[in-house]
Amino acid sequence: MLNLLQEAGPTLQVAGFLDHSFVNGEGFRSVVFLSGCNHHCPGCHNLSMQSFNYGDTLSSKDVFEKIKKNAPLINGVTFSGGDPFEQSERLVPLLENIKSLGLTIWFYTGYTYDQLLENESFSQLLPYIDVLVDGRFEEAYKTDTKKYIGSSNQRILKLLDGSIQEELCF
Template sequence: MSFDKKIRLAGILQESLVNGPGIRRVIFAQGCPHNCKNCFSPHTHSYDKGELMDMDIIIEDIRRNPLLKGVTFSGGEPWEQADKFSYIAKAVKAMGLSVWCYTGYTFEYILQHHNKKRGWSELLKYVDVLVDGKFEEDKKDSALRFRGSANQRIIDVKSSIEVMGAVALDLDK
């Protein structure tokens, strides 16, 4: 079975200083199940809009920018295309860049379902920092760095998994 190297995206921001530390490439997933009230990017919710893009071209474009410190996956919901985002993340990590990922899911939910959903275990291996939780309008705070609402957390994935015990999560397989 061959792997389709096309990913459905809402867009790409070539250089950003607000989606993680340093200059970052931001890749916006198309499709989101959360429908957060007053979402910053409601145009990313539909699963049939956006554009199909070649992941190898995206990776090569990242490789050509020496200013980048990392890549951030945002949305839409990147975990809805985890197999595709893990393919990109693996290449990004091989370049020595960091990977941040925004998600409406909680870290706990991802851990509970990582071996039941396609690509989730793989993506979890490559994400350095997860910004988790749905945007909650009543907890919106423009003073927060890298987050839209106070319920969202900035999680160091590797350290958190070490504390919890990677063996229990079967992430080494």
């Protein structure tokens, strides 16, 4: 494990950061919004974050230090965007360090679980993820009645060691 308190680690294009949130996953969470998305879903509520250049270039260490500062108060960290899998090759050290704090990790993605498995770069992240919200936002299936998803075609999947354990309903 790369110790992000001693080394800077890879850089990430960060669109935004929330210290505390109740709406981006179960429990009290910090949220990292990563830039870049190739899905271009009509009706996307984070349209500006689709750009791979939006936001600030930060070291993994800087992001980890923000999360570590919040660790006594939060249950976990949520990654959203954009689509965090678009920066997958740079995320492993950060995810390893977050896990060392005993925090849960949620990921929001427009990719389906099966699509993630087919991509070696994407699938390497799955063992670190506790809950995966998968599937593109589909405006025709927009919902305000289901917690943690934007459209009813999306799934909330509990993962263990990268494998689906169950589909969660909130």
